[in-house]
Amino acid sequence: MVDHVEEKNVNQVVDGGKGDGPGFELPLLLFAGFRTLIDRLHARLAAEGHPDLRPAYGFAMQAIGPRGATASDVGRRLGVSKQAAGKTVDRLLAAGYAERTDDPADARRKLVRLTPRGFDALARSAVIFDELRGEWAGALGADRVRDMEAALRTVVPAETAYRLDATSWLGGA
16 A cells, blocks of 8 residues: 555655656556455355465465475475474464375475365365456456456566465565
């Protein structure tokens, strides 16, 4: 949220008057779009039996993946310390989204695996994201949404398009 004092924008530089919106508006709008989708996703997930699911948990469950991962692997994939990953994993365990199991490849290691509840949350998320995309297509037109996605694919480097470390970058997890 941008702070305003006496009708002056105190968090941003002065608009350069180029005719387009000020440059700082693009990242704020992209973030607001992301936040809108994530907030709506979590409201729907709460209504569908996952009221305790938080955005950071979704990133962590993606980092765990279908085959499981160690806490160190989760931390590396999220870009956070092993301790921070361990705290998030502990929350997933307590909420029933994950469980610890022995690693069949190395008896000294423990794997974190998704439980049926964790897989259910991810499956529901996928369906809800498709529905939310459909709502945007209904509001903006399907062609505009496809064009927006294509444009973002053009400017977002492919190697960073599906990074999971957003929670560390934003100060979460």
